Each structure stands twice: as C-alpha cells, then as structure tokens.
Amino acid sequence: MWYKTKVIEQCRIDYPMIQAGMAGSTTPELVATVSELGGLGTIGAGYMTPAALEQEILKVKARTSKSFSVNLFVPESFSYTDAEVAAMNDFLAPYRQALNLEQPTIGEHDSAAFDTMIDIVVEQHVPICSFTFGIPDEKTINRLKAAGTILIGSATTVEEAKAVEAGGLDAVVAQGSEAGGHRATFIDRQETTSLIGTMVLIPQVVDHVNIPVIAAGGVMDSRGWLASHALGAQGVQMGTAFLTTHERNAKSVHKQVIFNSNETDAIVTHEISGKPARGLHNALIQHLREEGPAVLPYPIQNDLTKQIRAAAGKAGLTKWMHMWSGQGVRLAQDHDAATFFKQLIQNAQSQAEQFNM
Amino acid sequence: MWYKTKVIEQCRIDYPMIQAGMAGSTTPELVATVSELGGLGTIGAGYMTPAALEQEILKVKARTSKSFSVNLFVPESFSYTDAEVAAMNDFLAPYRQALNLEQPTIGEHDSAAFDTMIDIVVEQHVPICSFTFGIPDEKTINRLKAAGTILIGSATTVEEAKAVEAGGLDAVVAQGSEAGGHRATFIDRQETTSLIGTMVLIPQVVDHVNIPVIAAGGVMDSRGWLASHALGAQGVQMGTAFLTTHERNAKSVHKQVIFNSNETDAIVTHEISGKPARGLHNALIQHLREEGPAVLPYPIQNDLTKQIRAAAGKAGLTKWMHMWSGQGVRLAQDHDAATFFKQLIQNAQSQAEQFNM
Numbered sequence: 001m002w003y004k005t006k007v008i009e010q011c012r013i014d015y016p017m018i019q020a021g022m023a024g025s026t027t028p029e030l031v032a033t034v035s036e037l038g039g040l041g042t043i044g045a046g047y048m049t050p051a052a053l054e055q056e057i058l059k060v061k062a063r064t065s066k067s068f069s070v071n072l073f074v075p076e077s078f079s080y081t082d083a084e085v086a087a088m089n090d091f092l093a094p095y096r097q098a099l100n101l102e103q104p105t106i107g108e109h110d111s112a113a114f115d116t117m118i119d120i121v122v123e124q125h126v127p128i129c130s131f132t133f134g135i136p137d138e139k140t141i142n143r144l145k146a147a148g149t150i151l152i153g154s155a156t157t158v159e160e161a162k163a164v165e166a167g168g169l170d171a172v173v174a175q176g177s178e179a180g181g182h183r184a185t186f187i188d189r190q191e192t193t194s195l196i197g198t199m200v201l202i203p204q205v206v207d208h209v210n211i212p213v214i215a216a217g218g219v220m221d222s223r224g225w226l227a228s229h230a231l232g233a234q235g236v237q238m239g240t241a242f243l244t245t246h247e248r249n250a251k252s253v254h255k256q257v258i259f260n261s262n263e264t265d266a267i268v269t270h271e272i273s274g275k276p277a278r279g280l281h282n283a284l285i286q287h288l289r290e291e292g293p294a295v296l297p298y299p300i301q302n303d304l305t306k307q308i309r310a311a312a313g314k315a316g317l318t319k320w321m322h323m324w325s326g327q328g329v330r331l332a333q334d335h336d337a338a339t340f341f342k343q344l345i346q347n348a349q350s351q352a353e354q355f356n357m
Numbered sequence: 358m359w360y361k362t363k364v365i366e367q368c369r370i371d372y373p374m375i376q377a378g379m380a381g382s383t384t385p386e387l388v389a390t391v392s393e394l395g396g397l398g399t400i401g402a403g404y405m406t407p408a409a410l411e412q413e414i415l416k417v418k419a420r421t422s423k424s425f426s427v428n429l430f431v432p433e434s435f436s437y438t439d440a441e442v443a444a445m446n447d448f449l450a451p452y453r454q455a456l457n458l459e460q461p462t463i464g465e466h467d468s469a470a471f472d473t474m475i476d477i478v479v480e481q482h483v484p485i486c487s488f489t490f491g492i493p494d495e496k497t498i499n500r501l502k503a504a505g506t507i508l509i510g511s512a513t514t515v516e517e518a519k520a521v522e523a524g525g526l527d528a529v530v531a532q533g534s535e536a537g538g539h540r541a542t543f544i545d546r547q548e549t550t551s552l553i554g555t556m557v558l559i560p561q562v563v564d565h566v567n568i569p570v571i572a573a574g575g576v577m578d579s580r581g582w583l584a585s586h587a588l589g590a591q592g593v594q595m596g597t598a599f600l601t602t603h604e605r606n607a608k609s610v611h612k613q614v615i616f617n618s619n620e621t622d623a624i625v626t627h628e629i630s631g632k633p634a635r636g637l638h639n640a641l642i643q644h645l646r647e648e649g650p651a652v653l654p655y656p657i658q659n660d661l662t663k664q665i666r667a668a669a670g671k672a673g674l675t676k677w678m679h680m681w682s683g684q685g686v687r688l689a690q691d692h693d694a695a696t697f698f699k700q701l702i703q704n705a706q707s708q709a710e711q712f713n714m
Contacts, residue, residue, distance in 0.1 A: 159619070178556050199574065199584065200581075200684045201684075224560065226587040227587040230712075327557045327558075
C-alpha cells in the first residue's frame with residue numbers, strides 16, 4: 001500500500017499524516033483526536049513555557065495512549081539595540097492606546113527554557129519531537145535519542161535537509177513555499193530564495209537524503225496527500241487544513257477570514273514576528289511594511305507585537321491580528337477534526353485505486 | 358488509465374504531456390520529436406515574426422504529421438517615455454561597449470503582427486494554439502474556433518483561470534510559482550501575489566473551472582507528472598525539463614549553468630524583459646536590480662536588453678545572458694528528447710501501478 005512507509009514504523013502510527021505543530025493554535029483535543037485516529041497529533045510548543053508544555057502533554061496523555069509529538073522552536077542568537085525597540089514601540093503606540101495596552105516588556109530569551117523543555121520531553125517519554133528553525137546541538141540530540149525519542153527536523157531547501165540528516169535526525173519535513181505560518185528556514189535566510197514550491201522541493205530533497213521525507217506546504221486534502229507520495233514523500237504534514245477544524249485554538253474570526261480569502265491573499269511577511277511567515281494580508285502588516293521602522297529580529301519583534309495581536313483577536317479586529325495561512329485557503333473546510341481525518345483517508349484510498357483503473 | 362484524459366481527446370495526442378512553448382528556445386526538431394512520440398510539441402512563437410512562424414510551422418510539418426501547437430504572446434497596451442529609454446540605454450552602454458553593439462532601436466509593437474500570426478495559424482491548419490499573457494479578443498477566438506483550432510489559455514491564479522474559461526478557451530494551463538521563464542500573469546500583476554505553488558494552484562483551479570486543467574511549474578519527471586494528476590490535472594506542461602535536451606535551442610552554456618545550479622538560484626526577475634520571469638540569478642540581473650534605473654514595461658525592456666543577452670550568449674558570458682529555469686534545476690537531465698520522453702512514460706506507468714500494490 002502506498003501509505004505503508006517507514007514513517008509509520010518510526011512514529012508507530014497507522015497513517016503517515018502529521019498534524020503540524022502550529023505554535024499557539026493547537027489544543028489537546030486536536031492533538032489527541034488526530035493521534036487516536038492513527039495520524040500523528042503534534043503539540044505546537046513553539047511559544048510555550050516549560051510549565052505550559054508539561055500541562056499540555058499531560059492533557060494529551062489523558063485523552064490518548066497513542067503516539068504523539070511535540071514541536072519546539074530551536075533558539076538562536078540575535079542582537080538588537082534599545083533604540084530599535086524604542087522606535088518600534090513608538091510606531092506601535094497608537095495600537096496600544098486603541099486597545100488599552102501597556103508597553104510590553106521583552107521576554108527572557110536564553111536557551112535555559114529550551115533545555116528545560118527537552119527535560120520534560122524526556123521525562124514524559126514523548127514519543128516524537130520535531131524541530132523548527134534549526135537543529136539542536138549534538139548533546140541534546142544524543143540525550144533524546146538515548147531516551148528513545150524519534151526526532152524530526154524541518155527544511156526549506158535541499159541544503160537544510162542535508163544538514164538535518166547530518167545532524168542525526170530520523171526524518172525531515174520538507175516545507176514548500178505554499179505553507180502557512182513560519183518558514184522553517186535556518187541556513188539561507190533570504191525571504192525569496194527559500195520559497196521553493198512543494199512540487200519541486202520534495203523530489204529534490206528525496207534525491208539528496210536517505211532519511212524519510214515528509215511533505216509540507218499546500219497539502220490540504222487527499223489530492224495533496226497522494227501527490228506528495230507520488231513525488232517521493234513518505235508522509236505529509238498538514239497545518240492550515242487543521243486550522244479551520246472545530247478543535248483548533250485559532251480565533252473564529254481568523255477561520256472566517258480564511259473562508260473569505262483566496263490564494264493570493266496569503267503573503268509572506270516578517271513584520272509580525274521578525275521571521276518570515278505566510279499569513280493573510282491585513283492592515284497591520286501593510287502599515288508595518290509601508291511606514292514602520294526597521295523590523296527587529298525574532299523573537300523580539302514577536303514580543304513587541306504579540307499583545308496587540310492577542311487583544312485584537314479578542315476584540316474580533318482582524319485588521320490587527322496575525323492570521324497564518326497557507327496558499328491553499330480555498331480548500332479549507334469547516335468541520336471537526338475527526339470527520340475531516342476519516343474522510344481524508346477514505347478519499348485518499350479511493351483516489352489511489354483509480355490510478356490503475 | 359490515469360492518463361486517458363479529455364486533453365488527449367481534445368489535442369488528438371496519446372499522452373497528456375505538453376512540451377512548453379518556450380519562446381526563443383524551441384526548435385522544429387524538439388517539437389516534432391515530442392509530437393511524434395505522442396506528446397504535444399509546441400512552437401514557442403512569442404518572439405517570432407509572422408514570416409519566421411510560417412517557416413517554423415512548415416519545418417515541423419516536414420518532420421511530423423501528428424498534432425502540434427503554437428504558443429503566442431497576447432499583445433497588450435503599455436506606455437513609456439523617451440527619458441526612461443534614454444536612462445536605461447545609458448545604464449546599459451558599458452555592456453554594449455564591451456560587446457561591440459550599437460544602441461538598439463525599439464521594435465514595432467502593434468497588434469498587426471499578432472493578427473498576421475493568427476492568419477498563419479488558420480491558413481496552416483495548426484491543430485492547437487496556446488496563449489500567454491492574456492486572452493485574445495472575441496473575434497480572434499471565434500475565428501480560430503471556426504477553423505477548428507483547439508485553444509489553450511494560461512493562468513497563474515484561480516481568477517485568471519476563470520477568465521480563460523469565460524473567454525471560451527478549451528483548456529487552461531495553470532502555471533505554478535515553480536515554473537521557469539515568464540509568469541503568464543495577466544490580471545493581478547504584483548510579482549509576489551501571483552506566485553502560487555503548483556501543489557495548491559492545481560486543486561484550487563480544478564475546483565473552480567469546468568475546462569481541463571493542465572499543470573505547469575516544477576513538473577520535471579514522472580513523479581511530478583503523476584503528482585499533477587493526483588491533484589486533479591488532466592495533463593502536464595514541461596519546459597525546463599526540455600531545455601536541457603539536445604534538441605533545444607538554449608545555449609549550451611545555459612544548460613551547463615542549469616546543471617551546476619540549485620533550487621535557490623532560480624529567482625523571479627522583471628529586470629530582463631519588463632515582465633516577471635524565473636531564471637538563474639546572474640550579474641546582469643543583480644546590477645539592474647541594485648543600481649539600474651526604472652525598468653521599462655514589456656516588451657520595451659526586452660528590446661533594450663536583448664542584443665546584449667544574445668551577444669553574451671554567443672561569447673559564452675553567462676553573467677550577461679538570461680537563463681530561464683524553473684526551481685527544479687537539480688532534476689534536469691542531459692539527454693535527447695526522445696530518450697527522455699520514452700523514459701518519462703515508462704516511469705510514470707510503473708509508478709502508477711505501485712500506488713495499488
């Protein structure tokens with residue numbers, strides 16, 4: 001069978017379909033639903049504190065005994081000046097005033113929190129751990145491997161995929177340009193050059209690494225799943241498709257905007273967080289892009305804009321939120337995750353059968 | 358069988374595989390080889406004079422009695438000032454000096470030449486005619502239809518595909534962001550927003566039009582072909598894959614640069630011709646982008662740079678040529694078109710069979 005790949009053995013799942021670790025948008029319900037049905041649910045822990053991650057893992061475990069995953073952002077060094085922060089805060093002051101927000105303090109960003117998250121992954125025997133924005137150091141990799149954790153890296157180019165393999169990880173998610181949310185890019189940081197379409201990224205990566213390749217970016221239904229396998233992928237990762245499920249943690253206005261958008265509305269912006277990410281165009285992005293001061297590096301820019309986006313979300317002000325989305329917006333469906341997942345598998349199987357008729 | 362689609366009936370071919378009408382790079386040998394083997398060869402007539410087109414058609418007919426196609430650029434209105442031309446000519450003067458070239462005259466760009474090309478297509482009973490950069494007017498469409506010509510439009514968004522269908526054309530090539538050469542974009546002209554990846558463009562277009570959809574952009578081998586059909590396409594169009602065949606009209610240095618490049622080198626530039634196109638990054642693009650005056654609209658910018666690029670090509674100076682290429686560069690093969698085509702079909706069939714094993 002086309003879907004009986006090495007990924008299902010590695011991850012101890014029934015179908016090589018990973019629900020993406022969308023930081024800030026996953027819920028224990030969503031993760032457990034996907035895992036219970038034989039896919040791989042992922043806790044999007046990118047913005048979580050260690051304590052929050054531990055709670056989230058316990059909540060998932062209370063709902064399923066099946067395999068699941070945690071996605072972490074690999075910390076990296078960055079630099080900025082107080083003057084740059086002040087300029088951005090000045091620019092954003094009218095937003096804070098309109099939303100009754102204080103000027104934010106910048107969070108602590110040392111790698112200690114990441115190390116504590118790794119402690120938790122090990123202690124909680126999390127079966128799979130995936131990484132975005134780079135590859136953890138050798139010590140961390142070895143520690144997780146000794147604990148039996150299966151490790152999945154993320155890449156947006158062949159060069160990055162080769163680095164993931166060289167780092168000793170077990171599989172690689174190849175993220176095409178269509179993908180919603182943050183670009184996983186960590187070697188070539190130019191916004192445009194890492195925007196390789198899934199159709200060509202997958203076969204090129206498959207030809208250059210020996211570890212299993214999981215396709216991400218624009219996989220929205222059984223057509224994309226099957227196409228990914230035709231391209232040589234051994235599994236898929238789907239994000240935007242789960243963002244509109246009832247179990248997600250995305251604001252319902254965000255979901256409505258997805259349903260009302262088209263493929264050209266999902267643009268790549270680094271103005272929201274300091275790192276390029278694909279989301280639906282709105283006034284906040286446009287204002288920052290056209291009139292804003294220099295964008296600070298991730299995660300500082302993220303710290304400076306996040307309260308505004310959160311408060312705007314609560315108030316239903318889509319113009320000031322971040323609304324991550326891939327380019328497959330017209331394929332988004334309004335459904336619960338279980339219905340969607342079951343239909344996905346059924347459609348994929350009957351589509352596969354038709355190839356030989 | 359997965360490849361027995363409406364496209365093969367419409368075009369009277371055996372396999373729904375179109376060799377793209379790469380303006381300036383097709384030869385009668387290439388077109389006839391593809392058509393003889395059951396695909397659809399295309400004369401890339403975008404830059405041809407009516408007389409050259411007629412000669413080209415006769416040469417193809419001398420080599421095959423099978424179905425073939427002509428690709429035309431739909432003319433559009435544009436405006437520019439003499440001062441803009443003078444600024445660009447000043448900027449390019451050192452290139453002309455180095456290559457012993459006179460300052461160019463701007464070609465005549467009225468729609469009379471296009472109308473004459475349509476006359477030739479009708480008189481010569483060309484079976485299929487495809488269009489880039491828009492949709493011909495109703496009179497032209499009706500005239501071609503009355504002559505029994507099958508008409509194929511090009512689109513880079515759902516909106517454009519719907520316009521192609523509304524224009525009465527018989528099929529639409531949906532060109533994903535991975536594609537090499539000119540973007541076919543004709544409605545939303547922003548460079549970034551028409552860069553929709555093939556993986557999401559195909560299913561979204563398929564869901565919104567009733568005419569057959571042909572996938573283009575990153576289809577380099579049987580994996581891409583099969584993936585396109587999984588996405589709902591009824592055929593594929595391949596350009597870059599044929600650019601490195603021995604029958605192509607691409608400079609052999611261009612071919613060598615493709616073999617030595619990777620997926621991040623193929624960028625979108627409008628500096629060469631005045632319209633966005635994907636090609637391999639070089640010094641000419643960089644210089645125009647970083648230090649050049651305002652780029653003129655197509656086809657004026659093309660007129661101003663083309664002798665430089667042609668002379669550079671003859672001299673083997675890749676730094677000053679245009680080297681169109683899709684993002685699938687690592688998948689390019691050094692072969693003759695017949696060997697490539699036969700292998701493509703064989704591989705696609707055996708891959709399709711494996712889906713059900």
